[in-house]
Amino acid sequence: MTKGGNATLIGAFVVGGLALVLAAVIIAGGGKVFARKERAVMHFSGSIYGLQVGAPVVFRGVRLGSVTSIGLVYDAPSDTFSIPVMAELESRAIRGLGRDTDRASTPALNTLLAKGLKAQLAMQNLLTGQLYVDLDLRPDKPSPLQGADSDHIEIPTTPTPIQSLKNQLDGMDFRRLLDDISTIATSARELVAGPQLKKALDDLTEITGSARRITARLDQRLPAVTDAAQTAMVGASRAFDRLDTAADRVDGTAQRLGVAADRASALLADDSRIVRAVQTAAEELSRAATGLRQQTADDAPLMQNTGRAMQDVSRAARAVRELADLLDRDPQSLLRGRPARADEAAAPAARSSEARP
Numbered sequence: 001m002t003k004g005g006n007a008t009l010i011g012a013f014v015v016g017g018l019a020l021v022l023a024a025v026i027i028a029g030g031g032k033v034f035a036r037k038e039r040a041v042m043h044f045s046g047s048i049y050g051l052q053v054g055a056p057v058v059f060r061g062v063r064l065g066s067v068t069s070i071g072l073v074y075d076a077p078s079d080t081f082s083i084p085v086m087a088e089l090e091s092r093a094i095r096g097l098g099r100d101t102d103r104a105s106t107p108a109l110n111t112l113l114a115k116g117l118k119a120q121l122a123m124q125n126l127l128t129g130q131l132y133v134d135l136d137l138r139p140d141k142p143s144p145l146q147g148a149d150s151d152h153i154e155i156p157t158t159p160t161p162i163q164s165l166k167n168q169l170d171g172m173d174f175r176r177l178l179d180d181i182s183t184i185a186t187s188a189r190e191l192v193a194g195p196q197l198k199k200a201l202d203d204l205t206e207i208t209g210s211a212r213r214i215t216a217r218l219d220q221r222l223p224a225v226t227d228a229a230q231t232a233m234v235g236a237s238r239a240f241d242r243l244d245t246a247a248d249r250v251d252g253t254a255q256r257l258g259v260a261a262d263r264a265s266a267l268l269a270d271d272s273r274i275v276r277a278v279q280t281a282a283e284e285l286s287r288a289a290t291g292l293r294q295q296t297a298d299d300a301p302l303m304q305n306t307g308r309a310m311q312d313v314s315r316a317a318r319a320v321r322e323l324a325d326l327l328d329r330d331p332q333s334l335l336r337g338r339p340a341r342a343d344e345a346a347a348p349a350a351r352s353s354e355a356r357p
Helices: 003-028 108-114 161-170 174-193 195-267 273-295 301-329 342-355
Strands: 037-044 056-059 062-070 073-075 080-090 117-123 131-137
Touching (some): 037 108, 108 117, 174 195
Antiparallel strands (some): 037 080, 056 062, 062 080, 073 080
């Protein structure tokens, strides 16, 4: 083989080797070597110990990229430190959010940021303490943006629950808390050792004994009270039954009275027969009373005749009385007759003269 043929063969082997290496890199990268990447920055305020360059950036368990650099920035006006973490994310990893055109594409991160995308550190390995960046939609957790790097898309960050707890613990004054606990313990010790607690316990014991005695008395009297209450309940039930019956009777009586009142109203109407008959009777009684008043006047013939009749009756009674006296004195005079006297002979002439009008 000539010298030129050897060079061609060597060049072909070199090109083939480079092609194999490039293919191996593409395969090892999962076909994402030439994928379009988006650069993002995340500013953390707390410790990120355990987060390394190359750590994964995950959205709900799906890896979107990795951490490319970690820095440290001091802010003199606020006297605080900020840790910017740079990451490269695949723009087409989440389908349906990015809108591709022929010339440009709309980043998917902008859509996720509008929905409340936040970054948070999470534990990757408990044994080694390695961390990773966890992305998720957390719209209820506000987080201000730093806005220092305009070349990268900034993703807001939120502290982890452990960091939040640590911040709360850092803001607590444990010395003052321990002093307060010591003061409370001293007050409790004085209260336990003082006479007030002993007196309260004695009073409580006495109250407990009184309550026990009252309970025993109630246990003794409770059956009688229960029987009396049951009897009262039975009596009340019977009384209610009687009241119901009486109410029914009263209702019936009221209905009958209503009917009778209606009938009485009908009978006592101005054009009813009874009213006309009563009016006629009243008129007749009035006329009879007028006639009776006229007949019983002093100058009425009836009264004059009645006076004379009374006088005759009086004289007859006097004659009967005299006859009885005569028979009492002389019973034989009934057979012989009584001798006439001068006053008795003049009596018939007087009676005849009085009888003439």
